[in-house]
Amino acid sequence: MCELHSLVSYYRPFDSRGHHHKQQQQQQRPGIDLSGHPELWTNVDSWMRLVHAKWDRVLQACSRNPQCLDILEHWTRVQQVAATLRQLTEARGFPIVFAHDDLQYGNILRLRDTGELVVVDFEYAGYNYRGFDIANHFCEWMADYHHVKHPHLLNESAYPDKSQREGFLRTYVKAKAFLDANMKADVGLVESDDVRHIELREIKLGDARIAEEVAGLEDEVALFVPASHLHWGVWGLLQACSSDIDFDYVAYATQRLSIFLRLVSQMKK
Structure with a gap:
């Protein structure tokens, strides 16, 4: 995942005119993120508009699920809570990377x-918050899409515990330090893929530094967990009134939106 995120070092995001977004400033200020518009809110805004455009069909799809109907009846609250979460994420200036978004x-x-791990299906990939991609992956630990009776339901108890999250984030932190020290946007190297003459720098981070970085990432990821549920919850409502796949999108969307509302409510407290 960290290697995928690091692609942003080679391929900068584009603005709406097709130009590299503030590329000159980025080169002058390498510690400042100037990546543009994250996919998270682009998708949510677009899908929210579609929910309104297809409101009658969404209502009909949810007609047999009282909990889903209750969410739709209080849809204004969903929008307000989403706006609150958006303000929280945008205010923090979190890093934006090239993210898979469905890992x-x-x-x-x-x-x-070879035993090598390969990531596939980049349908939702794009420039997005680093924390969202990691949080979304953690949320997927709760899914069992091959479950005989309930492939649409998440098992919240399967969310990675503190030690599992720390193990993942420690590896991510160490990988990032190595990549930051060894990657540079050398066009000739990227095109030739000839790395035989490169001497890689070995990076050794102290335990205190790793613990600090992991703690920061843990806080960053926690803010995007409800964002993942919002993202796929709204997506699920649209699938419920348009998809022919044998999958209970109504129950799926209802659960994810319910978790989203609960988590943001707990955050405020």
Whole structure:
């Protein structure tokens, strides 16, 4: 995941005119993120508009699910809570990277011959918050899309515990330090892929530094967990009134939106 996120160092985001977004300033101020508009809120805004445009069909799809109907009846609250969460994420200036945005277990394959892990299905990929991509992956730990009876429901008890999250984030922090020290946007190298003459710098981070970085990432990711539920909850409502796939999108959307509302409510407290 960290290697994927690091692609932003090679391929800068574009603005609406097709130009590299503030590329000159970025080169002059390497510690400042100037990545433009994250996919998270682009998607949510677009899908929210579609929910309104298809409101009657969404209502009909949810007609047999009282909890879903209750969410729709209080849809204004969903919008208000989403706006609150957006303000919280935008105010913090979190890093924006090239993110996969759907890194569930079915999109991570292991090659038989080499054991190498390969990420597939970049349908939702784009420039997005680093914390969202990690949070979304953690949320997917709760999914079992092959469950005989309830493939649409998340098992909240399967969310990675503190030690599992720390193990993941420690590896991410160490990988990022290595990549930051060794990656540079050398066009000739990227095009030739000839790395034989490069001497890689070995990076050793102290335990205190790693713990500090992990703690910061943990706080960053926690803010985007409800964002993941909002993102896929709104998506699920649209799928419920348009998809022919045998999957209970209504129950899926209802659960995710309910978790979203609960988590943001707990955040305020």
